[in-house]
Amino acid sequence: MSSRNEKSLVLSGLYPATITPFKADLSVDYDALARHLRETAHTPGVQGIAVNAGLAEILQLSDEEKKKILKLAREVMLPGQTLISGIEGRGPAAVKDGLLAKEAGADALLVLNPFDARPYRRLAQNPESAYQFYKMLDEQVDLPMIVFQYPDQSGCAYSLESLIRISSIPNVVAIKAACGTVTRYVQIWEALHDKLTILAALDSPPLLGMILHGVHGALIGIGVIDTPKWVELIDAAISGDAVKAQKIHREFCIPIMDGVFENQEPSSPTSEVACVKEALMQLGQIPNSLVRPPAVNVTEAHRAHVKHGLVASGLIKT
Secondary structure: OOOOOOOOOOOOEEEEEOOOOEOOOOOEOHHHHHHHHHHHHOOOOEOEEEEOOOOOOHHHOOHHHHHHHHHHHHHHOOOOOEEEEEEOOOOHHHHHHHHHHHHOOOOEEEEOOOOOOOOOHHHHHOHHHHHHHHHHHHHHOOOOEEEEEOOHHHOOOOOHHHHHHHOOOOOEEEEEEOOOOHHHHHHHHHHHOOOOEEEEOOOOOOHHHHHHHOOOEEEEHHHHOOHHHHHHHHHHHHOOOHHHHHHHHHHHHHHHHHHHHHHHOOOOOEOHHHHHHHHHHHOOOOOOOOOOOOOEOOOHHHHHHHHHHHHHOOOOOO
C-alpha cells in the first residue's frame, strides 16, 4: 500500500455534526433547521457539516425527512464544503439509506456501526465480516464513506485488524475515531493515518490527548456550540500549536463538555441530544430543546447544569 493518503476524498479541519430542531408537535422545524445549518456551515474554517447522524436523531427521522434535510443543507452550504450524511442499517437497509443520501446530494456517508445489535456485535471484531459490509456499500452505493468507530464499551467497536482490512476499500476514506480513550486513538492513528483521514470524535476531556498526538480533523457534535472556538481548537492542533490548543481546551472546552455532555458519563436517562439543543436554545439559536421519544427531554436540573457550563465557558452571563 502507498505511504500517503491517495483516497478520492481527503478531509481536513472541522466538520460539526448538526441537530434536527422540532416544533412543539415534534414535526421538523425546517425554518429553525435552516438557520442552524447556515450559522454552522458559514462559520469561517468549517470544511463541511454532517446531517442525519446521531445528534440529528437519525433513528427517529423518516426517509422523507432525511431527504428534505439533505436538500436544505445543500442549499445553505458554501461552495466547496463537504456534505456528510449519516446512514444506518444492515444489508439492504444500509444500501437503501446510502442511495437515498446520494440521490439527495450527500458528498460522503457517515456509516453508523451495522453490528450494533446483540446477535452481531462480536462480528465487528471479525475483519472479513466488516470488509464484506463495506464492500457491499462500496459497490452498490459508490460514495465516499466515513467509518464510525465506537468505544470498546459499546460491545461493537471494530478491531484494529477490521479497520485495517476495510481501509483497503476504495470508498472508505476516513474513520470517525469516537473510540473513547487516547490509547485506542493512538493505535488507530499509528496504523492508518497515512492511508486515510483520521477524524477525532469525542465530547469529553480525552479529546485533547487525541488531537495533540496527531489529527487530520474532527467530526464532533459538540462543535455546533460556539463553532468558531472548535475551529480554532482543531486548527491549533493540526498546526502543532499545543499551547494554544491546551488553553482553549482548558478555558472553553472543559466547561462545555461537562455542562452539556457530562463528560460522556451520563448520570440519568436524559438525552445528550436534548442537552445540546438546550445549550443552543439558551444561546438563542433554536426555539426549544425537544427530542423525539424514546429519547428523554431535559429536566430543570439539566437546564441548570447546561447553563453553568455556558457561563463557565464565557458564552453567557449569569
